Amino acid sequence: MSGVELDEICKAPPPAFGRPMLKYFGFDSQYVNLNNGSFGSVPTPVQAECDKLARQIERNPDLFLRFTHYDIQAQVRELIAPLIGAQADECVIVPNASHGVNTVLRNIEWEKGDIIIDFNTTYGAVSRAVQYLADKPPHPSVSVLTVNFPTTHGDIISAFRAHVKSVVASKPLGKKVVAVIDSIVSNPGVLQPWQELVKICKAAGVLSVIDAAHSIGQELNINLGESQPDFWISNCHKWLFSQRGCAVLYVPKRNQHFIKSSIPTSHAYASPGSPPTFIEQFDWNGTADFVSFYSVVHALRFRAWLGGEEKINRYCHGLAIAGGKRLAEMLGTRVMDPDGSLTLNMVNVELPLSGSIQWTPELNVKMQKTLLKDHNVYAAHFYHNGKWWTRCSAQVYNELSDFDVLGQAFLRLCADIQQEFGAVRGAKL
Secondary structure, three states, X not given: OOOOOHXXXXXXXXXXXXXXXXXXXXXXXXXXXXXHHHHOOOOHHHHHHHHHHHHHHHHOHHHHHHHHHHHHHHHHHHHHHHHHOOOHHHEEEEOOHHHHHHHHHHHOOOOOOOEEEEEOOOOHHHHHHHHXXXXXXXXXXXXXXXXXXXXXXXXXXXXXXXXXXXXXXXXXXXXXXXXXXXXXXXXXXXXXXHHHHHHHHXXXXXXXXXXXXXXXXXXXXXXXXXXXXXXXXXXXXXXXXXXXXXXXXXXXXXXXXXXXXXXXXXXXXXXXXXXXXXXXXXXXXXXXXXXXXXXXXXXXXXXHHHXXXXXXXXXXXXXXXXXXXXXXXXXXXXXXXXXXXXXXXXXXXXXXXXXXXXXXXXXXXXXXXXXXXXXXXXXXXXXXXXXXXXXXXXXXXXXXXXXXXXXHHHHHHHHHHHHHHHHHHHHHO
């Protein structure tokens, strides 16, 4: 359905969710995608609007990039802000959540004795960014909180409170503590009680950086003005249907003094003591293809046509719950979160693999290749807390039968891995 005008699409009633939605996405007709959480998928009518914008830019690059660009950037901020309970002048657009988190962390003026708190489940690139900061002068230290799933929100809150208390008590006088917190963990794909964790940070004088990569478009009723994180970053290309890559970086006015420079530094950079240029720096910090940023406007129109955030997420959440149960039954295993309290639109199901088979890069690639090239289906897979799991993302184009396809693929794949790697391990023993 490529090239179909969004204006024309929106004149007709939306289709039912599930298989009828596939004609609005560009997937191979045989591919079963249960991995929206990794990269997202732009609807073809939104992609068509992006293509039109790209052509419009080329008709007069100077006119567009010197004037129209700024108008659309402002429109995007005005549209995103209400979705997350923020003000438009507290929001800027960056290429992805990792870029946004790095922007925050690299703008903080670190001192020896400062401490960064992260989790054993922190997203890999973000965890590595934290370690990079610790590896170079002035060497802030890293304190890792281990949270193993399955668990409960209550246990996470208790563990975090105790950890923060211990870290704050141990830091040298006058030094700062910064906590990097996932709103929704990547692997396992679980909702964290991040608003409560922010409250704990505030009470302890700890800065909170919320990696909300999976939140916008999946987590409803976000109100940053109420929850008051110090920094919050979320991808728009994962669950909001924007073109890749696009993310919103929220910095409340009280904290914009921390962000002295965009990455890369913009021509709008202002030395300390000058009038602030927070929005101006992120509006333009080098020539790039900004169409993915503009695509938010059209992604939100498409979502409104489908019925809006409540309707979309009600379907996806219901399918994640039902699909997880179905898959666990097929595999003879269990769902990580049986009561659904930590589940939004991603569900984690244990795989029928021995926990004695450890994760290796080679095994990871084998699983990816087998699922994608041999079975034409995909969902994320990972090793956590001594067990193997798959994280399945439920999107509006998915149906319950997609979990059957994935289940059959995993049954064959896991049997092969168990025979190959289990035998090798047994031989070594």
